Amino acid sequence: xxxxxxxxxxxxxxxxxxxxxxxxFVLVFGGLAYYIASTPVRYASNSxxxxxxxxxxxxxxxxxxxxIQTYPELVSSEKSVDLAAAAAGVSPSELRAxxxxxxxxxxxxxxxxxxxGDARAAQVANQSLVDQVIVQGDKDPYLVATAxxxxxxxxxxxxxxxxxxxxxxxxxxxxxALIAGLVAIRVRAAFADSRDSD
Numbered sequence: 629x630x631x632x633x634x635x636x637x638x639x640x641x642x643x644x645x646x647x648x649x650x651x652x653f654v655l656v657f658g659g660l661a662y663y664i665a666s667t668p669v670r671y672a673s674n675s676x677x678x679x680x681x682x683x684x685x686x687x688x689x690x691x692x693x694x695x696i697q698t699y700p701e702l703v704s705s706e707k708s709v710d711l712a713a714a715a716a717g718v719s720p721s722e723l724r725a726x727x728x729x730x731x732x733x734x735x736x737x738x739x740x741x742x743x744x745g746d747a748r749a750a751q752v753a754n755q756s757l758v759d760q761v762i763v764q765g766d767k768d769p770y771l772v773a774t775a776x777x778x779x780x781x782x783x784x785x786x787x788x789x790x791x792x793x794x795x796x797x798x799x800x801x802x803x804x805a806l807i808a809g810l811v812a813i814r815v816r817a818a819f820a821d822s823r824d825s826d
Contacts, residue, residue: 637813645809652808657801664793670726671747672786673754676777677761679736682770695770696731699738699761703729708760716753718744723753737776747783754779 679696702708704727706720713720726743740757744750758775765773 637810641813642806642809645812648812649805649809653801653805656804657797660797660801661794664790664797668745669785670743670745670787671750671784672726672741672743672782673747673750673779674777675740675754675758675775675779677738677740677758677765678774678776679738679765679771680774682768682772685770692736692771695768696736696738699764699773700729700731702764703727703738703740703757703761708757711760712742712753712756715756716744716749718746718749718753726750727757729757740779742779743786747781751779751781 677699679692679699681692704724709720709724709727713723716723722744723742728741729738731738738761740754740761742750742754742757744753755778758779762773762775765771
């Protein structure tokens with residue numbers, strides 16, 4: 629039999645590689661499934677604060693846009709994070725790792741997002757930060773801060789669904805196992821060819 633015949637891929641030859649394919653599938657899927665299962669679940673809470681000039685002030689929008697840039701810094705400051713973390717019963721470092729506060733371009737609003745391992749803690753921490761922004765807004769001679777969306781409670785995990793991740797892992801493992809089977813056919817054919825030439 630020629631090397632070409634030996635290396636030809638047929639369903640029967642592919643099925644004959646089932647031990648190799650099974651080992652590869654189990655290793656790849658097992659590794660990915662373990663990684664997904666060991667990744668901590670995170671829950672997110674979101675809020676929106678709007679800013680406008682103090683009544684009676686004629687400051688331009690450009691000045692207001694500059695002034696509100698200080699508020700994300702306030703939210704991420706050590707004092708604010710410490711207070712919010714204490715309210716939520718988590719460590720400041722844990723809260724800081726899941727905190728994002730930003731001013732979307734061309735707006736006078738600030739979005740605050742907190743991600744923690746507990747949905748209620750994420751909401752409590754977020755609301756604490758919103759309250760601190762409102763208090764600071766009350767003292768601000770130029771701006772008024774208003775919560776247009778208080779911290780929401782969402783008990784669905786943040787990010788991509790674990791079911792979807794497991795499905796993708798299953799497909800990747802099956803594809804890798806198939807490739808391993810094809811490679812095994814080629815390797816056996818090459819080995820048989822070299823043995824025949826001897």
